[in-house]
Amino acid sequence: MKQRITIRDVAKYSGVSSATVSYVLNGVDKVSTETKERVLDAIKKLNYQPDFTAISLSKKKSSILGVMIPLIGGSLSPLFKEDHYYTEFISGFEHVCRENGYDLLISGIENPEDCKNWVKKRNLDGLVFLGLFPKSLYEEMKTLQIPIVLIDIYGEYEKHFNSIKIADELGGYLATKHLTELGHRQIAFVGPPQKQSPVVSERYQGYKKALKEANIPLDKCSTFECDGNMESGYQIGEKILQSGKVFTGIVSNSDILAVGIISALQKNGIKVPENVSIVGFDDLAFSKYVSPALTTINQDILQKGEIAGQILIDAIENSSAKMEHVTMPVKLVRRDSTETLRK
Amino acid sequence: MKQRITIRDVAKYSGVSSATVSYVLNGVDKVSTETKERVLDAIKKLNYQPDFTAISLSKKKSSILGVMIPLIGGSLSPLFKEDHYYTEFISGFEHVCRENGYDLLISGIENPEDCKNWVKKRNLDGLVFLGLFPKSLYEEMKTLQIPIVLIDIYGEYEKHFNSIKIADELGGYLATKHLTELGHRQIAFVGPPQKQSPVVSERYQGYKKALKEANIPLDKCSTFECDGNMESGYQIGEKILQSGKVFTGIVSNSDILAVGIISALQKNGIKVPENVSIVGFDDLAFSKYVSPALTTINQDILQKGEIAGQILIDAIENSSAKMEHVTMPVKLVRRDSTETLRK
DNA sequence: TCACCTTATTTAACCGGTTAACTAGATATC
DNA sequence: GATATCTAGTTAACCGGTTAAATAAGGTGA
Structure with a gap:
């Protein structure tokens, strides 16, 4: 079994104590230049690799x-x-x-x-x-x-x-404003329950703000609650269709949800964006390539x-x-x- | 500064040596039942948590x-x-x-x-x-x-x-056979260079096999090489369109590529699957939800x-x-x- | 010349576990 | 009854580093 090269091997090889090697390794300004060179040389020659486990133990710092x-x-x-x-x-x-x-x-x-x-x-x-x-x-x-x-x-x-x-609030605002500027007035908000997730709540505040600025009464719109995954988005998409209400715009709390929603809508013959415009959130790597490519709120993750x-x-x-x-x-x-x- | 509870604290508390505690912890059958109980009791009382750093150092096993x-x-x-x-x-x-x-x-x-x-x-x-x-x-x-x-x-x-x-070969075969069974005879294969990736090569072998079984001469089809990411898929999608050749089917080495390809085709007015059928590979979590939902080769990742x-x-x-x-x-x-x- | 710093280096304890080797008492074997 | 074997522990070295304290040598100042 090949033994590990330890600091003591390096010490022996360079004719100093292990403490000196440690000082060199840690850049402690205590070692003469020539000794330092000898040690560094030995380290290279022996291909010494410090053991982080041991360092963690003594320094109580694991990196x-x-x-x-x-x-x-x-x-x-x-x-x-x-x-x-x-x-x-x-x-x-x-x-x-x-x-x-x-x-x-x-x-x-x-x-x-x-x-x-x-x-x-x-x-x-x-x-x-x-x-x-x-x-x-x-x-x-x-x-x-x-x-x-x-x-x-x-x-x-x-x-x-x-x-x-x-x-987040600005994001919700920008997403919603984008839709109102395109003329939409029946805009749904989809995301996980606000009680669970303050992030959603913030975005929702932005949504409300944009609606208000566009003079859209809140009761013309609706909020749909779901989990955060695609399947959940799909289900909420179907739920929106079944709700009887008509929306021409949807603000989704995430791209993931948006993809699920779009999938459900398209399966039911609703076209995006022809019939419904939808804005995602996150601008994930794939959002540019799904069809239709998602309009979304970009963040630099x-x-x-x-x-x-x-x-x-x-x-x-x-x-x-x-x-x-x-x-x-x-x-x-x-x-x-x-x-x-x-x- | 709160001190860490060590094995020696536990030992002292339960009136045994640290070795005994270690034996209890490691299930070494050397300790009497009553001692074991006393030690376990002390561990619970003191809320002792072993330090994996120390264990790693002495056992030379980090977990x-x-x-x-x-x-x-x-x-x-x-x-x-x-x-x-x-x-x-x-x-x-x-x-x-x-x-x-x-x-x-x-x-x-x-x-x-x-x-x-x-x-x-x-x-x-x-x-x-x-x-x-x-x-x-x-x-x-x-x-x-x-x-x-x-x-x-x-x-x-x-x-x-x-x-x-x-x-992999079977996957390539199944994907291609699916297309030939649907009547397609001009089928492109898209993936990273086979020289770089034997996985691709395997899948390509399956592709060739299926073509042969369907009596489709290989020279009627084409292989397109690219990287593995979506952007690369998008570019290859455009390249396929520019190639002048007409394909009604595409076997893609991955769902990621497929999404990129579809994105490019759709941007250029080509409809999937109406104009071109495409089979992906992997069956990623999102492949069910993109539009169109991907026909693909499933693996349980x-x-x-x-x-x-x-x-x-x-x-x-x-x-x-x-x-x-x-x-x-x-x-x-x-x-x-x-x-x-x-x- | 002596006391006092500096500087470069070593010694040895320590981090928190493991484990080989030892011990003492109880039990089994002949 | 002497010896061997088991059982249930303990002791102490070790894993591979760090670092406070000790030391030795050289340099300064009075």
Whole structure:
């Protein structure tokens, strides 16, 4: 069995103590230039690779960041499976992690205890919460001594953690205004229950605002509640048709939902955008290529992931770092799922 | 600063040595029932959580499995961002990991050295390669003493590692046969270059076989090469139109490509399936909901991830485990992107 | 010349577990 | 009754790093 090259091997080879090697490795300014060179030489010659496990143990710092994703039914939320949001976010996050020597651990979390234990057992240095978790979890997290970033979370817990979100209300507003400007006056809003998700609530506020500006009474429109996945969008699409009400415009809380809705409408002979215009939200990678290409509210998810990583790493390495609350911009991207109202 | 509860605290509390606690924790049959109870009681009372970092160091086993994803341009492959394949796989993989007390680390890999060092520095217990890597990487991996699972890899390296793949040739055959049975005789095959990807090559073999069975000379058809992402599919869609040749059927190497192709066709006034029938490959979560819903070759990606996890964990925990080579089934799922050839 | 800093380096304890080797007492074997 | 084997523990070294404290050598100032 091939033995691992340890710091002591390097020490022996270069004729110094292991402490000196460690100092060289950590850039502690205590070592003479020649010794340093000898050590670095030995490291190269022996192809020494530090063992992060040992470093973690003694420094109590793992250089690992955790990405927490809600579990539903014991499995990563169905959303994870179908929503590019997660992968785009993780791509950005991973990039920053890698560039700074951190690794990322992904885990589904079912209850607060699990999460806390997970952090403890792995000595995680930081955490990002990707998705909506029960309140008790945030409560538990307060007692954790590591930086945490909440993504897309509103409410009381913002105070206690770093947070990144987007201009959700503006997004809802822009989406709706786009439709009113195209002449639509019967506009439905589709999304998960606002009580569950403040993000939806924010977007809904924007929706209401745009309706008001266009002098459209709220009672001419309707809100449809559903889960966040495509299947749910499909079902809500059918429900809209069965509702008896006629809508010429739909504001969807996500592209994922929009795709499901469009699928249901088209299956029932309703054409998008000829009969119904629909605006999505997120501008996922695939939204440009579905048919019709989605008009949607763009957010830079990749960058969101990068910022999350930066905030965490900054907080870890720079103890004077302040709590961060970032609100990222949104913009309307016009494609083919919306058009001027036909008389 | 709150101190961590260690095994020695538990030992002191229950009046035994730390070794005894360790034995209890590891189920070593050396401890009397009463002592065991006392220890377990102390663990509960003190809310002791083992430190996996320390365990990793002494056992040289981290309980962490690595998921390696190719980097392109320093960032997780663009495919990762848009292809549900990855998330579905990871969902399955994560599930098995979690149930067995493993965590998963995700990292983009640029070159073989990185990968090897990564494994060393984190003491990873096992690895899954998700995507296509340069040959030199597999070569390097041979020297690693941990179980590895290759996903969708053909060729010489199969011998040295566990592998999971699907019946690719059959898939290509079924997709093509479906089109010939619908009366199509001008059928294009679209996918990444076969030289790069043996998976594509396999599927192409199936395609050829089906054409032959239908007495369609190969030269009436064409192969189009592209990358694996949607944008690439879109471009190839336009290229097909510009090629001057007329195809009524397209076999696409993936749903991702198919969506891009359809997008391009529709933008140019070509209707799917009225003018062109197209068969995808993978049956991703969203393929049911795009318009038209994709006829495609289904594979169970979630299960693929689960099997990958099982193979790794089995190999880690059971030293007598043999090398595994799994070929998973495929089946045609008929939806709306294909129809009988119109005269 | 002596006391006092600096600087470069070593020593050794520590992080929180595991585990081989040892021990003491009880039980079995001949 | 002497010896071997089991059982239920303990001791202490070890995993591979870090780091506070000790040390040795050289340089300064009075």
